[in-house]
Amino acid sequence: MATLLKNHRRYDIFNDLEKALNRVDFFRIFHTMALRFGFDHFGILQLGNENDACMLSNRLTLHDLPSGLAEEYDKRHRFGDSVVYKSLHASTIPSVWKADDPHLGNGSNLLAQLGFDLLLCVPVNGINGARYAILFLGDSEDIERREHFELCYDAIAAFDYFYRLVLSNKAGMGLTPRETEILRWISHGKTASEIALIVSVSEHTVNSHTATILKKLDVVNRTQMVAKAIREQIIQ
Amino acid sequence: MTQIIHILLVDDDPAENVILRALMKKVTSASIELHYCETIDGALDFIRAGNPVNMVLMDNRLQPQADFRETVPAMRQQGFIGPIGVISSSLADPYFQKFEEYGADFRIDKSELDPTAIEFILREYVSKN
Numbered sequence: 027m028a029t030l031l032k033n034h035r036r037y038d039i040f041n042d043l044e045k046a047l048n049r050v051d052f053f054r055i056f057h058t059m060a061l062r063f064g065f066d067h068f069g070i071l072q073l074g075n076e077n078d079a080c081m082l083s084n085r086l087t088l089h090d091l092p093s094g095l096a097e098e099y100d101k102r103h104r105f106g107d108s109v110v111y112k113s114l115h116a117s118t119i120p121s122v123w124k125a126d127d128p129h130l131g132n133g134s135n136l137l138a139q140l141g142f143d144l145l146l147c148v149p150v151n152g153i154n155g156a157r158y159a160i161l162f163l164g165d166s167e168d169i170e171r172r173e174h175f176e177l178c179y180d181a182i183a184a185f186d187y188f189y190r191l192v193l194s195n196k197a198g199m200g201l202t203p204r205e206t207e208i209l210r211w212i213s214h215g216k217t218a219s220e221i222a223l224i225v226s227v228s229e230h231t232v233n234s235h236t237a238t239i240l241k242k243l244d245v246v247n248r249t250q251m252v253a254k255a256i257r258e259q260i261i262q
Numbered sequence: 263m264t265q266i267i268h269i270l271l272v273d274d275d276p277a278e279n280v281i282l283r284a285l286m287k288k289v290t291s292a293s294i295e296l297h298y299c300e301t302i303d304g305a306l307d308f309i310r311a312g313n314p315v316n317m318v319l320m321d322n323r324l325q326p327q328a329d330f331r332e333t334v335p336a337m338r339q340q341g342f343i344g345p346i347g348v349i350s351s352s353l354a355d356p357y358f359q360k361f362e363e364y365g366a367d368f369r370i371d372k373s374e375l376d377p378t379a380i381e382f383i384l385r386e387y388v389s390k391n
Contacts, residue, residue: 054374101286219343
């Protein structure tokens with residue numbers, strides 16, 4: 027992505043960010059970031075209206091938590107009641123939490139409920155203002171001021187790329203040649219697995235391109251996608 | 263998750279098979295059966311024989327001189343439409359930026375391949391299928 031200037035300093039993670047293309051790349055970047063600063067896991071949490079009912083598992087857009095941990099948590103606890111969740115709506119200052127913080131209380135201690143000792147929250151925004159928070163979880167005792175600052179900065183920079191490349195609504199953006207090719211095969215009535223065979227990619231890639239086309243054309247299903255593509259003369 | 267996930271490792275270094283096999287045992291959220299081929303021809307035969315494969319992990323460089331730009335398209339031509347991940351000890355080569363054009367799904371550095379990464383990849387590419 028060549029849209030940023032050198033003024034947007036990205037320090038040590040510049041190369042990794044510039045080369046990132048898909049969710050696995052961002053998993054690698056955030057996972058490595060967590061380990062580098064002494065944490066075990068990360069999670070990217072979508073924030074909405076504070077009063078909306080919310081489950082931890084639904085709000086995590088990317089994470090490396092053990093499989094099923096967030097779902098188990100949701101079965102037993104209400105994420106919306108946790109002090110951490112409420113605090114993310116009270117301030118955008120990054121926060122550090124310990125499982126033995128006395129003011130966390132019994133019923134709302136997210137850290138103890140998840141089984142970790144230390145949590146760092148870095149509130150971040152997409153370029154359109156959409157609010158998210160990057161969580162880092164581990165069993166360290168604390169994080170030093172310098173590492174804290176560095177991790178916050180790196181998390182903000184990495185999230186900016188993640189948002190622009192993966193999360194943002196790409197409505198109105200042009201289709202890539204590969205997306206146009208897949209759109210054309212869809213218009214010929216081919217299924218995802220048939221297109222995968224024809225185009226020599228995985229079925230997963232075809233589905234992922236299809237999801238991007240839906241977003242870019244701002245449509246809700248394949249029928250509307252083809253109709254709009256013909257109307258707008260993207261395909262004949 | 264009770265279903266067995268079949269992963270095919272293609273790597274000309276048998277030591278990697280031992281290492282990855284140990285790694286897969288640490289993945290607790292899924293039952294993984296790791297199959298191993300040393301060459302791309304072996305992998306193509308394995309697919310051709312109709313063995314179940316949910317995902318392929320392919321070493322970038324295979325003897326004598328092939329890299330993923332040849333091996334992944336060969337797997338696709340064989341009709342494999344499952345996910346293919348390319349493993350490399352360095353992702354610095356510029357051609358890695360075009361891995362999707364060659365039919366690969368993701369790339370991962372050898373040093374980054376731990377049980378957490380495997381679980382994430384399975385969630386992203388296998389569980390949803």
